[in-house]
Amino acid sequence: MTEKSNGTGGTRFVTTIANKYPSFRDEPLKTVYRWIEGKRRDDGAEGLWRIHDDLYDFTEFIDRHPGGSEWIRVTKGTDITEAFETHHITTRAENLLPKYKVREAKQPRNIRLTFKEDGFYRTLKRRVRDKLQEVDKTPIKTSKLIIDSLLGSVFVFAFLAMKFNSYLLATLCAMCVNWTIISAHNYFHQKDNWRMRLFNLSFFSYREWRISHAISHHLYPNSILDVEISFFEPILCWLPNPAIKGTFQRYGGWIYGPIVYAFILYSELLKRLIATIKTGKNSFFADDMIALILPTFMYLVESSCVWSVLKMWIYITLATSFFFGLVGKNAAHHHPEIFHAGDEIPDEIDFGMYQIAAVMDRADVKGSHFAVLTSFGDHCLHHLFPTLDHGILPQLYPIFHQTCEEFEAVYRECSWLHHIIGQHRQLARIEPFTYQPTKKSK
Structure with a gap:
């Protein structure tokens, strides 16, 4: 993809x-580690940490970083x-x-x-x-109550599914697993905490997703730097580039x-296994x-044979993966009216304006703390301020809308059905x- 200017109104x-x-x-x-390695080659950070046009050495600060050492350690050279x-x-x-x-x-x-x-x-x-x-911090406790309750529901439905050999109950278990890991996404953006590790309840790794999601996708959504898009190519191609999709x-x-959705979790596991064997570097913790x-x-709770447990667990994992893909790939980013690399956008665009360009929020989950936490809701504000708990984001909308109005930013919302239809249109675009x-x- 190359840059070009159309000279409209003097804008490049x-x-x-x-x-x-x-x-x-x-x-x-x-892999996320290969992506980071690529950034070290491309970013001009010269083996240090780059912020704007200056270089810093945070080596002595790694273990003292309030958010956790891994954030600093993994980004060295970028x-x-x-x-x-x-x-x-x-x-x-x-x-x-x-100082650094x-x-x-x-x-x-x-x-x-x-x-x-x-x-x-x-x-x-x-x-x-x-x-x-001055914000009310009470919703932060509500977020914790929601994810803790979902975690408990996972084990309740797993027990019932085994006891009654019910795949309907197993489906409910899978829904709770899905909601738990999506809610855990709220926590791996924050400083190190035990709830972020619930993301690993699936075959996902919060460590790798801190790179692929927090450091790649969140900062550069729908761009050629968004590894969450490149992971799915050439099977699912959202960029409007005829050279990569027929x-x-x-x-x-x-x-x-939908079949791809069902195997996202297993593909993550397989990819990590292959990468470990191929590179000789262990990617498991x-x-x-x-x-x-x-x-x-x-x-343990049902004393069933291993094969019965394995069948039920495989089903739960496949169903969880499907639900996660259905929610995640139709959450906010893939719609033919949303910017994707290959479309034209003003050069040197403000970071916040770019996030708005790459997001279309789901209007149908707003106002529900549970729905927002379990569906990647309030997506635009979350991209702008990822470390803030989802529970307090609604209190920021007045000043967000005020700022959008002052800068005449075009903030957009639509229903989930509109997103699902739009995501398929984007695949074809x-x-x-x-x-x-x-x-x-305009």
């Missing part, structure tokens, strides 16, 4: 937010500008930077997203920073897409054993369009 448009095509993006076996901006709402972290600064970077930033003081994102962040001093892929995905807690529980981020630019 590009088809991607990255100056360089990501190293290793088109390799057959795509540009962490977007991650730093979105994960630190207060000025405390920014005030610490001079080494020098200015030699190369310009690879990413075109901007954070100007008078721009949309920083204006909104200042207002959110002030608002957080007629079969454009319309075949409508049929085999002790907390990956969390995935075995459920089948072990099913075996190959014609790029020009995205205008503000009303005044």
Whole structure:
């Protein structure tokens, strides 16, 4: 994908937010660690940590990072500008930077997203920073109650499914597992905590998803840097690029897409196994054993034969995977009116404006704490401020809408059905369009 300008009103448009095509993006076996390795090659961080145009050495700070050491350790050698901006709402972290600064970077930033003081994102962040001093924190406790209750429901339905040999009850168990891991996504964006590990109740790894989801997808949604899109290529192709998808892929995905959903969890496990064997680097950790807690529980409480437990567990895992794919792939990003790499977008666009361009929120879950937490709801605000608990995001809408109005940003919402239909239309779309981020630019 190459940049180009159409000269409309003097605005320079590009088809991607990255100056360089990501190293290793088109390799057959795509892993989060290979993605990070590519960023180290492309970001011009010179083996250090890059924030905007400066280089920092956080080596001594790794084990003292309040959010957990892994965030700093895994991003060494990369540009962490977007991650730093979105994960630190207060000025405390920014005030610490001079202590660790080494020098200015030699190369310009690879990413075109901007954070100007008078721009949309920083204006909104200042207002959110002030608002957080007075928000009601009670919903944070509600979020914990919801995920803890879902976890308990997982084991209740697993027990009942085994006791009555009921696949209907197993389906309910799978729904609860799905809701639990989606709710756990709320927690792996935050500082280290035990609830983030519930994401591993499936074959997923919160460690890898902190990279693929929090560091890649969240910061660069629908771009060529979004590894969650490249993972599914060439089977499911959402980018409007005729060079990577033919007629079969454009319309075949409508049929085999749900089948792909059902095997997402197993493909994650298989991919990690292959990567471990191929590279010789172990990608598994002790907390990956969390995935075995459920089948072990099913075996112990019902004293069934191993084969009976295995069949029920496989079914629960397949159903969980299907529900997760159905919710996740139709959550907010894939619709023909949403920007995808290949479409034209103003060069050096504000980070916040870009997030709005790549998101269309689900209006039908707003107002329900449970629905938002279990369906990736309040998606745009979550992308803008991922470390904030989903429970308090609704209190930020007044200042969010105010800022959108001042900057004439086009914030969009639709129903889940509209998203599902739109996602299939996006699979078929190959014609790029020009995205205008503000009303005044139309």
